[in-house]
Amino acid sequence: MELIVKKALLYDFYGELLTEHQKGIYSDYILNDIGISEIAAERGISRQGVHEQVKRCEKVLEGYEAKLHLVEKFLKAKEMVSEINKLAGRFQETKEPSLIHQIQEISNCILEEF
C-alpha cells in the first residue's frame, strides 16, 4: 500500500486521539497536502516546529496501530469483501454456481474470524 494511503488510514482510525493542535497540523499535511512552509506560515510557528509535530503525530498513530492492529484487521476484512464482490460479478457473467458457494465460505470466514 502506498505510504500516504497508510498514513491517511492511521489518521482516520486513531486521529481523534491526537490533540486539536496536532490534528490541525497533521490533517493539513497528510489529508490536505499542504506543505510544511505554508502550514508554518499560516499557524505562525517555525518550519521545524511543524516538522516535529508531524513526526510526533506519526509516532503516536503508529504506536496505537502497533498495539491494537485495527487498521490491519480492517484491511484484511475489506480484502475479503472485495473478493466477494468480484465473485458476485463473475457469477453475473458465468452463472457458475460454485461461485456462490465461495461467497458463502468467505462471508462465514469473516463472521467467524472478526
Add this chain to the structure above:
Amino acid sequence: MELIVKKALLYDFYGELLTEHQKGIYSDYILNDIGISEIAAERGISRQGVHEQVKRCEKVLEGYEAKLHLVEKFLKAKEMVSEINKLAGRFQETKEPSLIHQIQEISNCILEEF
C-alpha cells in the same frame, strides 16, 4: 446487544491500551467470569480495589470507543456481511438472480463506506 458481549468487544478492541495489571483484573472479570472476591483473594488486594479497577477499565475502554467508534464501525460492517451470507444462502435455495445483484450492492457499499 448483551452488555457483557459489548464489554468483551470493547476489551477485544482496546484492551491493549490498559496496563498489564488492569488487563489481568479486567479479563479475569469480563472474559473468564471470575468473581470480584476470588480475584481479590488471588491477587492479594481488597474487593474494593478490584471493583475500582474494573470500573476504571470500563471507563477507559468506553472513552476510547466514544472517541474512535471503531467497534460501532466494525459491527455495522459485520452486519452487512451477515446479510450477504443470508442472501447467498437464500440463492442456494431459490436460484433467484436478483439476490446476487443485492450481494454486489452490499459489498460495494462496504468497500465505499469503510
